[in-house]
Amino acid sequence: MNKKISFAGPSITDKEITYVMDAVKTGWYENYEGYIKKLEKSFADYLGVKYAVATFCCTHALHLAAASLGLKPGDEVIVTDFSWVATSYAVAYTGATCVFADVDPDTWNIDPDCIRKAITPKTKAIMLVHTFGHPAEMDKIMQIARDYELFVIEDAAPAVGAEYKGQLVGSFGDVSCFSFQGGKMAVSGEGGILLTDSEEIYEKAILLANMGRTDSQAVFWSDFIGYEYVMSNLTASLALAQLERVDELMEKKRKIFDWYFDRLHKIDGIKIVREKPGCKSNYCYPSILLEKSVRTPRDDVVAGLRLENIHARPTFPQMSRFPVFEQRFENPVTQFVAQQGISLPSAANLEEEDIDFVCKNIIRLIGRE
Numbered sequence: 001m002n003k004k005i006s007f008a009g010p011s012i013t014d015k016e017i018t019y020v021m022d023a024v025k026t027g028w029y030e031n032y033e034g035y036i037k038k039l040e041k042s043f044a045d046y047l048g049v050k051y052a053v054a055t056f057c058c059t060h061a062l063h064l065a066a067a068s069l070g071l072k073p074g075d076e077v078i079v080t081d082f083s084w085v086a087t088s089y090a091v092a093y094t095g096a097t098c099v100f101a102d103v104d105p106d107t108w109n110i111d112p113d114c115i116r117k118a119i120t121p122k123t124k125a126i127m128l129v130h131t132f133g134h135p136a137e138m139d140k141i142m143q144i145a146r147d148y149e150l151f152v153i154e155d156a157a158p159a160v161g162a163e164y165k166g167q168l169v170g171s172f173g174d175v176s177c178f179s180f181q182g183g184k185m186a187v188s189g190e191g192g193i194l195l196t197d198s199e200e201i202y203e204k205a206i207l208l209a210n211m212g213r214t215d216s217q218a219v220f221w222s223d224f225i226g227y228e229y230v231m232s233n234l235t236a237s238l239a240l241a242q243l244e245r246v247d248e249l250m251e252k253k254r255k256i257f258d259w260y261f262d263r264l265h266k267i268d269g270i271k272i273v274r275e276k277p278g279c280k281s282n283y284c285y286p287s288i289l290l291e292k293s294v295r296t297p298r299d300d301v302v303a304g305l306r307l308e309n310i311h312a313r314p315t316f317p318q319m320s321r322f323p324v325f326e327q328r329f330e331n332p333v334t335q336f337v338a339q340q341g342i343s344l345p346s347a348a349n350l351e352e353e354d355i356d357f358v359c360k361n362i363i364r365l366i367g368r369e
């Protein structure tokens with residue numbers, strides 16, 4: 001069998017090992033939250049915002065974001081129809097209704113025109129995703145938010161380091177969230193973080209993440225229903241080391257993308273998703289679309305790659321089709337991308353010859369040799 005070409009996976013160096021060993025040895029007693037505080041401060045400084053709350057995972061951070069904004073049953077939140085389901089579930093946990101908007105065919109990010117069409121008097125917020133590390137259209141989205149007085153939550157789970165017009169994603173909305181899950185560019189196993197400039201959102205998020213404890217009457221007193229969502233100190237040590245290497249990690253992702261681009265962009269029937277002018281993607285998950293002219297079904301391509309020990313992935317299904325949600329719009333672009341999209345391997349241990357092997361197999365499987 002060929003070498004396994006992993007879909008995702010981190011770069012772990014002596015820095016990560018040193019930080020984690022230090023946390024294991026010294027991260028207790030008076031230092032029990034030392035790495036958590038360092039991670040929160042470093043991430044907030046990196047983004048240029050005031051506050052951060054490190055969480056067990058990004059799903060929790062997104063839920064805290066939605067809950068801290070006061071979203072509740074009867075409210076509507078406009079959400080992209082194309083994402084990992086955590087995006088919409090975080091809204092659904094509050095009882096608010098997800099209204100799914102279609103995506104831009106070039107970036108697979110929420111389409112600002114579709115956001116406008118989805119607004120009703122009940123709309124309270126927009127939850128966008130920087131899909132696969134590509135910055136969403138922040139100028140247009142922030143303008144819509146101002147026009148209709150809506151909150152903006154940035155689900156930047158895979159997008160650390162990505163920039164829109166020279167500004168890091170996650171620093172535009174009222175609140176943003178990133179993931180350190182093991183398949184992301186910067187990992188801690190599981191892990192997430194919420195960021196905001198708003199003291200009010202921050203204070204609420206902290207309380208909710210700590211079981212609603214206000215210490216108003218006793219240490220273990222709880223004034224309202226909260227959650228156990230906080231990150232561990234050990235996890236934070238790994239996340240911090242990765243954050244400190246974010247430029248280097250992103251450089252590798254961008255190099256992998258370039259290797260794919262060189263080999264695939266001229267192949268008839270393949271559209272490779274690329275950053276738009278003025279945007280810098282972190283290319284967390286380089287992805288392609290098989291156009292209608294390709295006869296091989298997408299899932300057969302993914303299965304064919306698997307036979308060569310290449311771990312690519314079909315893109316997300318259309319969330320609004322899930323039985324738990326109401327589908328208000330057809331969202332044809334999402335439908336097509338959900339059927340025809342493939343995310344390609346981009347683990348940090350891959351080299352040019354691996355990407356070459358992946359591309360040759362894709363080209364063979366779609367009959368374009």
Ligand SMILES: Cc1ncc(COP(=O)(O)O)c(C=O)c1O
Pocket residue numbers: 057058059060083084086087129155157158178179180181190191192
């Ligand atoms: C867009 C998006 N949002 C949210 C999440 C949830 O992140 P986590 O696994 O850290 O909860 C993910 C994870 O893959 C994601 O891709």
